[in-house]
Amino acid sequence: MKSTTLTKLGGILAASALALTACGASNTGGEPAGGGDDDTNAGGQDWSQCTPGDGSEDVADLEDDEKDVSLGIFNGWDESYATVYLIKNVLEEDGYTVKTEELDAGPMFTGVAQGDIDFFTDGWLPLTHESYIEQYGDKLVDHGCWYDNAKLTIAVNEDSPAQEIGDLKDMGDEYNNTLYGIDAGAGLTKTTQDKAIPEYGLDNLDFKISSTPAMLAQLKKSTDAGENVAVTLWRPHWAYDAFPVRDLEDPKGAMGDAERIFSFSGEEAAEEHPYVAQLLQNLVLDDDHLASLENLMFSDENYGGDNHEKAVADWLEENPDFVDQWKKGELAK
Template sequence: MKKTTLTKLGGILAASALALSACGASNSGGGSAGADEDTSAEGKDWSSCKPGEGSKDVADTEDDEKKVSLGIFNGWDESYATVYLVKNVLEEDGYEVETKELDAGPMFTGVAKGDIDFFTDGWLPLTHESYIEQFGDKMVDHGCWYDNAKLTIAVNEDSPAKTIGDLKDMGDEYNNTLYGIDAGAGLTKTTKEAAIPDYELDNLEFKISSTPAMLAQLQKSTDADENVAVTLWRPHWAYDAFPVRDLEDPKGAMGEAERIFSFSGKDAAEEHPYVSQLLQNLVLDDDHLASLENLMFSDDNYGGDNHEKAVAEWLEDNPDFVDQWKKGELAK
């Protein structure tokens, strides 16, 4: 697994504030938030969003302006997946769609200033909280489309461990090794400072390397029907490409799940009610998202090349998706 997209995602995504503090319950950008505390950014409880909330049929909605720009977060697979899904549908509807790839800071700035119309990868309530505090009054959120963004420790699905704590007594089953990603990633920090001490996993060698190396080991072990334990995160296409499952985390050492939101500038929302509602209707569960990303990014498929063709193929394999999306029927 050698694609730049994977390396960037592993480093950028996991190194972001998604990596919750060692207490395992931080949901407020640096402190520890209990279940009853305010976990909002700029006064809104982002953690309560349900994917597809506010969905409705777009049949009676139309944009006068059919030129639109969509922002993609550099290296974030789910950003490419969602934007190219939206791009496919809009172009079928006669839109001229421009895509722009930027890092998070320039993206929020560009949307707030009106230089970019929409983006689909706002992680809340934690990861992008500071940007909402800075730019939230100049932006419109169009709901969350995914609600299970989190750090994990995963194993091959037919292996014996059920919880992270099981690795303490079952280390021999996993060659006494936990395979990690980049040393500077937040996922690595959370694993080292929270999961390992909380679950007393000092018996394991925490093998820190890189995202491509971790994925290569995951493929090697599952191909050989050998047990393997790795640090991973959702969303990720590995859940579709390999027979893996998450270990339960009863102590919450890896942190709680975030939601992923779509945003626009205020002018874009007014000029593009159809696009705004289409984004409000979008819902992708783990199976849909992992299968789409697998097709787009794994070396066994398109390997990060030709996103348009990959998305078109995925939509052929999921023929009811667009119709349900436009009708607002994807919501749980």
Template structure:
């Protein structure tokens, strides 16, 4: 079985070159955008999902095979966060858990072919719509766990602007500067081509640089109690690490919020009902997810160097989480 998996993963990587990429290897800046027609990719309206809506107590549910492979999207913080949460719980329950880090194309291909059992980071209805069109018949959705995945422009909590449009008249308060991330990110494109022209922000110097540079500026400014405006996205640990808030976007220039879904292979859906139900029970709101990611990824904490220990510490800080998760009570 191990030889078969390795050989087929090689085929997956080769095949992925032919797959149209909905987004890059990192979720720096969220999805690629798209039209609302993608809401019904694969014949399903993916915008209609409430996290935890399929919840129920897992007591009495058992998997005969306690070997499971979980997929992680390379560079996607929430993917590591949710997979390592699941890994922690499953290993406590006696499972042998393997993780596989892949980009989006190989991941969807691998799960569709049955070489990876589950992944937790399907952004819909837009970001991963092309993969659903291609592989949806061979995937089983296992509920959505988060419903506020979106592109944002954020400012420090105590600054004056309330909406993106306020930057037009309050630019001086922010040194007439908006700090951005990588030039190729979907967030950068949306800000440059949608938000800035739609809100008439000709007075603003949009500094395109990198995600680390943006976060460094955010840290510097908030620690100095200076006003700052940055392009950001949810989910992100910065919302827990720094005193910041989103500017309202009345024109919808940054796009609508997406849902994040779990998916499994057809075989895993049938052979692993316990894991499937745990995923259907999973619900993380902005506060919980940001605090977990902050612990895992910020330089002031584990800095992405020991996911297992970070999750272990977070669960100690949230002692009721696993019990509520297993009982299907996280959505309440």
């Protein structure tokens, strides 16, 4: 494995500036880009056909000669931290030395394609990272998808009356005629403004654009008080474990289809680390597992984004069969 120096990473960041401009900056907090078209192909592959855990096998007979490995984390993307620290926990128990690097999407794709970072787990396809696959796909190895429900949503408290997004048009009074949003530049905000609001006739609502922390604070405040609330949200997110919320149905598909999240490596890393590669191929996380892990890692009531190692260790104690099933390739069953 090549060690990634600060100088080399600086070069990656500089080399990726144009790619970031062309492909679009990553979204705050790991929410999908939104919008886009219905094309499910990128780099000549139909990414929509992946089933989490495809190609799972028992790793008992695999062993890596090289026990130093680097794992990339997308800055601000909660599921990226969750999956990488899960893998880090398992690999370190197996005697590996694991280095993590936090980068935005453009530098990450560049670094892995160049062989400066070995693996990352947060490729959103077919839409969010389509441009990066078109640019770097021939230098990357796909290790399968581990999650298949990455999507933009409008969510409400679970005991409130609305069932579909369109219900908010006539039930606005039940929700203080307000839809709480996140950052102005987020794909979720653009999709809500440009598609959901006009298609469902929600001009009667005050769409409050603020920030992810502000939206989550309102969600907590309203659900704690037993009041109805409507927010823009996305999966995966720990809010689904922390608060009593559910998604509104979207019969018009205004918020877009669900994406899948894939793991990738460079070609050399895949050859040097067949054990790690298969472990990633075996990984499957459903909404309940992922939301509970992220809640433990990131909510203020738990670790609040501090001490990821301890949070993951605690979660694994609460899910004692997970690692054994993971290594045996049984998570998809």
